[in-house]
Amino acid sequence: MFHKILVANRGEIAVRIIRACRDLGIQTVAIYSKADRDSMHVRLADEAICIGEAPSSESYLNIPSIISAAEIADVEAIHPGYGFLAENAHFAEICESCQIKFIGPKPESVRLAGDKALARETMKKAKVAVIPGSKTVIKDQHEALRVAKKLGYPVIIKAKMGGGGKGMKIAHNDGKLLNAFLTAQAEAEAAFGNRDVYMERYLNEPRHIEVQVLADGYGNVIQLGSRDCSVQRRHQKLIEEAPVPSLSKSLRKKLGEAAVRAAKAFQYENVGTIEFLVDEDDRFYFIEMNTRLQVEHGVTELITGIDLVKEQLRIASGEKLGYNQDGVKFAGAAIECRINAEDPDRDFMPNAGKIEWLSLPGGPNVRVDTHVYPGYVIPPYYDSLLAKVLVHGKDRASAIHIMLRALREMEIRPVKTTISLHERILNRPKFRQGKVSTNFIQSVLVPPGPDQIAMQQAG
Numbered sequence: 073m074f075h076k077i078l079v080a081n082r083g084e085i086a087v088r089i090i091r092a093c094r095d096l097g098i099q100t101v102a103i104y105s106k107a108d109r110d111s112m113h114v115r116l117a118d119e120a121i122c123i124g125e126a127p128s129s130e131s132y133l134n135i136p137s138i139i140s141a142a143e144i145a146d147v148e149a150i151h152p153g154y155g156f157l158a159e160n161a162h163f164a165e166i167c168e169s170c171q172i173k174f175i176g177p178k179p180e181s182v183r184l185a186g187d188k189a190l191a192r193e194t195m196k197k198a199k200v201a202v203i204p205g206s207k208t209v210i211k212d213q214h215e216a217l218r219v220a221k222k223l224g225y226p227v228i229i230k231a232k233m234g235g236g237g238k239g240m241k242i243a244h245n246d247g248k249l250l251n252a253f254l255t256a257q258a259e260a261e262a263a264f265g266n267r268d269v270y271m272e273r274y275l276n277e278p279r280h281i282e283v284q285v286l287a288d289g290y291g292n293v294i295q296l297g298s299r300d301c302s303v304q305r306r307h308q309k310l311i312e313e314a315p316v317p318s319l320s321k322s323l324r325k326k327l328g329e330a331a332v333r334a335a336k337a338f339q340y341e342n343v344g345t346i347e348f349l350v351d352e353d354d355r356f357y358f359i360e361m362n363t364r365l366q367v368e369h370g371v372t373e374l375i376t377g378i379d380l381v382k383e384q385l386r387i388a389s390g391e392k393l394g395y396n397q398d399g400v401k402f403a404g405a406a407i408e409c410r411i412n413a414e415d416p417d418r419d420f421m422p423n424a425g426k427i428e429w430l431s432l433p434g435g436p437n438v439r440v441d442t443h444v445y446p447g448y449v450i451p452p453y454y455d456s457l458l459a460k461v462l463v464h465g466k467d468r469a470s471a472i473h474i475m476l477r478a479l480r481e482m483e484i485r486p487v488k489t490t491i492s493l494h495e496r497i498l499n500r501p502k503f504r505q506g507k508v509s510t511n512f513i514q515s516v517l518v519p520p521g522p523d524q525i526a527m528q529q530a531g
Contacts, residue, residue, distance in 0.1 A: 317506025
């Protein structure tokens with residue numbers, strides 16, 4: 073096991089990693105920008121090194137500064153968390169060249185999974201279904217029109233090197249396609265430094281389902297069950313739960329088997345996630361692999377009892393998995409609500425500023441992953457995530473009730489947050505029934521009429 077690692081991230085995930093390291097007796101080094109000098113991860117780590125100014129490009133994305141900090145602190149490994157450099161194959165290669173272990177998959181796997189067009193071809197060879205789409209990147213507007221006509225509308229344009237909803241645009245006809253194509257290219261260039269895009273047929277009412285995989289360096293690959301991430305806005309998740317509700321035993325089994333085949337095809341090592349879309353006829357299609365820890369990893373931890381961050385550390389240090397597929401046991405249901413500093417009633421406008429009052433929920437079966445505290449000043453430079461509220465119940469109905477209790481206890485003032493939105497979502501009949509698609513959130517953002525209010529109060 074490692075003696076000392078550097079945490080190349082910030083916010084709640086940096087805190088989460090530091091706590092896992094403490095449990096395992098590993099010393100930690102935090103890096104931080106000048107805007108994050110008072111952040112909780114800086115206080116909790118054994119050492120902390122400032123690596124630059126507030127903008128991410130000058131700090132958390134500044135590879136030379138991060139490597140310099142790692143060498144100064146004499147660490148053995150770097151944990152990238154999620155976001156920033158977590159899925160950057162070049163960064164993983166630099167770590168290797170500097171004799172620093174990258175806590176994640178090998179650079180080749182990161183590069184293969186990150187190239188969405190190549191990943192699709194890899195999945196086809198592994199007999200994992202993919203959504204019908206272009207065979208290669210779309211070169212120009214004329215080709216975009218030809219491919220869209222062949223696939224049939226609606227279509228979705230995606231950044232080849234994309235993720236997190238960036239560079240994704242939907243078009244329902246020729247008139248909308250050209251603008252969507254150009255906009256997607258521009259967003260892809262700005263977010264990933266690569267303007268290449270490809271096209272897929274757009275599924276109207278799909279569920280977004282993902283499967284957690286775990287793979288060591290000795291060829292052992294297992295899956296830790298499925299998560300439903302259909303409640304999202306702008307392709308960014310708001311609520312995640314495990315296991316997926318309203319999913320047959322047969323489909324659950326097929327998804328798990330497909331995820332294991334996918335991970336093996338990517339020659340994967342460490343913790344990862346295979347993401348699928350499931351249509352109204354229960355046909356599922358691979359959409360991407362996330363070669364990192366997910367924001368929503370906690371719901372899988374709650375139903376399996378497996379600490380995924382500790383597993384990352386063990387695998388990266390060369391250990392074998394301590395169990396096989398039959399050794400994974402599932403218990404109850406878990407839900408996570410992402411609490412963002414955003415105003416849902418004003419098109420999710422970000423809200424920076426000082427937290428003057430903070431009351432976090434507690435009690436049985438409630439977990440809060442956060443980096444904020446009373447007096448904390450939310451910087452305007454980074455992701456708006458303030459906290460993740462996670463609950464575990466004996467079944468899904470129990471988990472929903474526990475989450476509602478937790479949300480009612482939670483207060484963050486005067487910053488606008490998504491707390492009240494989550495309460496509205498959990499009270500909707502469709503959510504209660506486990507019948508939501510990726511388009512569900514639009515119905516929640518429209519103010520309910522008298523009949524809907526009566527139904528919510530009755531349900």
